[in-house]
Amino acid sequence: ISATYRQVGDTFNPEVGFLSRRAYRHINTRILRAYRFPNVRWFRELRPHVSWREHWDLDGFSETRHWHLDSHFEFANGAFFQLPGVNFRREGLREPFEISDGIFIPAGTYDNPDWGFRFNTDLSAPLSVEGNIDIGGFYNGTRYGTGTTVNARVSDTFVASLRVNWFDVNLDQGDFQTSLISFKAAYSFTPSIYLQSLLQYSDQSDSFSGNIRFGWLNTAGTGLFLVYNDLRHTGSILETGIPRGPLERSFVIKFTRLLNLAG
Numbered sequence: 001i002s003a004t005y006r007q008v009g010d011t012f013n014p015e016v017g018f019l020s021r022r023a024y025r026h027i028n029t030r031i032l033r034a035y036r037f038p039n040v041r042w043f044r045e046l047r048p049h050v051s052w053r054e055h056w057d058l059d060g061f062s063e064t065r066h067w068h069l070d071s072h073f074e075f076a077n078g079a080f081f082q083l084p085g086v087n088f089r090r091e092g093l094r095e096p097f098e099i100s101d102g103i104f105i106p107a108g109t110y111d112n113p114d115w116g117f118r119f120n121t122d123l124s125a126p127l128s129v130e131g132n133i134d135i136g137g138f139y140n141g142t143r144y145g146t147g148t149t150v151n152a153r154v155s156d157t158f159v160a161s162l163r164v165n166w167f168d169v170n171l172d173q174g175d176f177q178t179s180l181i182s183f184k185a186a187y188s189f190t191p192s193i194y195l196q197s198l199l200q201y202s203d204q205s206d207s208f209s210g211n212i213r214f215g216w217l218n219t220a221g222t223g224l225f226l227v228y229n230d231l232r233h234t235g236s237i238l239e240t241g242i243p244r245g246p247l248e249r250s251f252v253i254k255f256t257r258l259l260n261l262a263g
Contacts, residue, residue: 021055024063028053047072054090062109065090081119088113091139100204103174105139112137126153134167141171160185178204192217206235207247222256 032049048071055064070085092109099105114136121128130149136142145167152160165180182200189195198211210230217223231248 021063023058025056025058026054042076043073044076045072045074047074057094061092061094062090063092065111077122078124079119079121082117084115084117086113086115087136089137099139099171100169100174100176100178103171103176105171105173110137110139112139114138114143123151124153127151128153138169139171140173141169143170144168157188158186176204178202180204192223201234206233206242208232208234218257220258222258225252225254227252227254 028051030049030051032047035046035048037043037046049068050070051066051068053064053066054062056062065088067088068085069087071083072080073082074080088111090109090111093105093107095107096104114134116135117133118131120130123130128151130151132147134143134145145165147163147165149161149163154160161184163180163182163184165178167178169176169178180200180202182198184196184198186194186196194215194217196211196213196215199209201208209232210228212228214226215223216225227250229248229250229252230246233242233244233247235242235244237243
């Protein structure tokens, strides 16, 4: 059983990453029970659980609510699947926002149920697969989506993965589909020297981005880091109003060192 309560700062949503929030109250609670079966060699653990998290602004308006009921099944080889997790979500909007080109979600409070299914095969194997399916309500309409990741582990030094996400959204204001394709690769020269790369394409924003990172680690996460970022627009200027070509490029050099001033 765990619970947290916060009042300020950015928040992390596992579906979209960090959300920029200011001046809010937040509660996060979870109850989980783990069952192990020592007499069943191929099965490791069953984890039924329920969780609740919610964000309010300082006036008490509920911005986000998420009730989640689920059970995880984990096998001895690391494979995993969940019963279709049931979610009850709330999204509260103080003002309309544009979710896709020309499609605006009106202000209001939207309560919807949905369910999701997750699985993965043995992630330590040379080739493994992860996947998810999400179906349910979304604002004043519905959303259907799926994602698949194929992981390759060539050796202890090189790993790569290819992921494809796709969503079909149907709203009172209009319908749209989105897809996101990403490729990640990492090579470790030594336990402290590595090279990583991420390539990603989004058809919703008509953008292609690339990132290459070189790291030479020292103690406590310090060391030398070289990072190159490139963001390009791939859409038509007639449709998006943005010319095709580079949007942003950066090359970052970072070096950190831990000093013992007390010694």
